[in-house]
Amino acid sequence: GAVVSQHPSRVICKSGTSVKIECRSLDFQATTMFWYRQFPKQSLMLMATSNEGSKATYEQGVEKDKFLINHASLTLSTLTVTSAHPEDSSFYICSAIGSDLAGAVPDTQYFGPGTRLTVL
């Protein structure tokens, strides 16, 4: 139980275009979802926290107009990178905290497999 999926796993886009990444909790309801960014050989940097039906809370230094987060349901959050540029190329990982359904332990983040974004 407590599986989180991301789609796509890999995306290549041209500079100036927008890219949407989906994060889904497959077998539990995610009360909160998180979006991280990871640079090569580095740790995870939290970008934002989202709760279903409310606006995301962005970490300091993260441009909310560039990284649009929507958490429309208890099982789906999306991250849209708008007007992407080469410096946005990175590995984006989502995680979810669930209620006590299907083996999801409260207060534990379950991570998706990540999305590799390359902006040409």
Place this chain on the structure above:
Amino acid sequence: AQSVTQPDIHITVSEGASLELRCNYSYGATPYLFWYVQSPGQGLQLLLKYFSGDTLVQGIKGFEAEFKRSQSSFNLRKPSVHWSDAAEYFCAVGHVGNEKLTFGTGTRLTIIP
């Protein structure tokens, strides 16, 4: 502010040997502590967590970790490593009422035959 330090950037261990990965945290209240493992190009998998109670916690894949409040440490151990344990290991700290995690910089584990 909370912080996590993983002093070892890279560790190389022979297959079958024991392993200890260090993690020190700085936090004012009782922390929640986690160890995650990341294989190349993959997301993070939870190995184990400590919330309260017994300070020696058992996880998956034969890993265990011990919470030592006096040393502000939560070191990860395994008595005998397997080649499949080669990966990046992250220690993280959180706390009740705030679901955000702070991650350490990670330790890359290489296993040699």
